[in-house]
Amino acid sequence: DVTRIPGGSSGGSAASVAADMCIGSLGSDTGGSIRQPASHCSVVGMKPTYGRVSRYGLVAFASSLDQIGPLTKDVTDCALLMNVISGYDPHDSTSVPKDVPDFRKSLTKGLNGLKIGMPKEYYMTEGLDPDVSAAIDNAVNTMKNLGADFVEVSLPHTKYAVAVYYVIAPCEASSNLARYDGVRYGFRDKDPKDLIQMYRTTKSKGFGPEVQRRIILGTYALSAGYYDAYYGKASQVRTLMIEDFKNAFQKCDVLLSPVTPSPAFKIGEKTDDPLNMYLSDIFTLSANLAGVPGISIPCGFSKNNLPIGLQLMGSHFNEEMLIKVAYNFEQATLFHKKKPTL
Structure with missing residues (x-):
């Protein structure tokens, strides 16, 4: 359905892979901008751990949240691209000097004994589309048949993710984009x-309305008298969210959730309702705020033949586990080979 969004902001990267224009592409994920397009376009998209892949050359939106990652047709290609782009880069001060494994070695069969966590807060969300819910339920049953065990976990501060993100990200954007003043940049x-x-x-002319909105929000939140009330408090809650993830991964190996509350919506449908549009990020923001890796893989289609994605999240620098689980699910379902008819 070409009247619907491909997801953003790396929608072009995802659409080009889905349209067979290339075998893989790169995107940047600040709050779900790789995983959401991957879900809407029925391709694989990974947001690596913060610091795993160099951000050198990327136009920064929110420096503590941005991460480069691959969009590919299947999990095997994702592992190959991760091998290529991962590693320390002295040009990026946030790049982590950590050994890079051969991600292809994670392409092995079997999930016996693996514990997959279901964050209870993610399934108490109002507005979860019935088709998305059904696709996730089917995915859970598939993984159970592959030998995985499921446990309920809690991410108690995830309910604040949208509010925290839309304070921190605009604040960083207002700082990063200040250089585009027409003097030396842009x-x-x-x-x-x-x-x-x-x-x-x-x-006014160089930035679109959404970018302008975020710059204004960030400038306001950083202004005198509001810094502690907004940015300072949001940073404190972010720390609590990181602890939530650490506690959850003591009980399980990976977390499973939807990518978005609904399949792709119509182009322009939510332009006049930015709050509703921001709520589309509810399942993906937490991984960026906590700095953990996440991957979106195809898990079905809606009644209207719109792609639906499944999100897996892992502990810091444990992309190997995500690739292993995603590969097993992919091989058992073959949704990655099914394309909607235009």
Whole structure:
């Protein structure tokens, strides 16, 4: 359905893979921008651990959340691309000097004894589409048949994820994008009368309405008198969310959840309701805030033949486990080979 979004913000990367224009592509994931397009386009998309892949050359949106990752047709290609792009880069101060395993060695059969956690807060969410819920239930049954055990876990602070993210990310964006003033970086409006007009027209015309909205939100939250109330408090809750993930992974090997509450919506459908649009990120934001890896893999289609994705999240630098689980599910279902008819 070409009247619907491919997901964002790396929707072009996902759509190009789904359309067989390339065998793989790269995206950047700040709050789900690899995993959501992967889900909507029925391809595989991985957000690696923060620091696993260099961000050098990326136009930063939110520096503590951004991560480069692959979008591919299947999990095997994902493992291959992860081998290529992972590793320490001295040009990126957030890059972690950690040995990179051969991710292809994780492409092995069998999930016997593996514990998969189901965050109870993710399944208490209002507005979860029945088709998405049914696809997740079928995926759980498939993995049980493959030998995996399921346990209920809790991420108690995940209910604050949307609020925390939409304080921290705009704050970082307002700082990172301040350089695009028409002097040395980015677009410059033609023939400004003076410096002030150049700043105004350059940023008005050079940024779209959503980017402008986030810059304004971030600037407000960082302003005198509001910093502690917004950014400071959001950073504290983020620390609690990281602890939630650490506690959860003491009980299980990976976490399983939907990627989005619903399949792809119509282009422009939520433009006038940004809050509703932001709530589409509810399942993916936590992985960015905690810095843990996540992967989206195809797990079915809606009644309207729209792709649905399944999200797996792992502990820090444990992409190997995600690839193993995703590969086993992929081989058992073959959803990655099924394409919607245009």
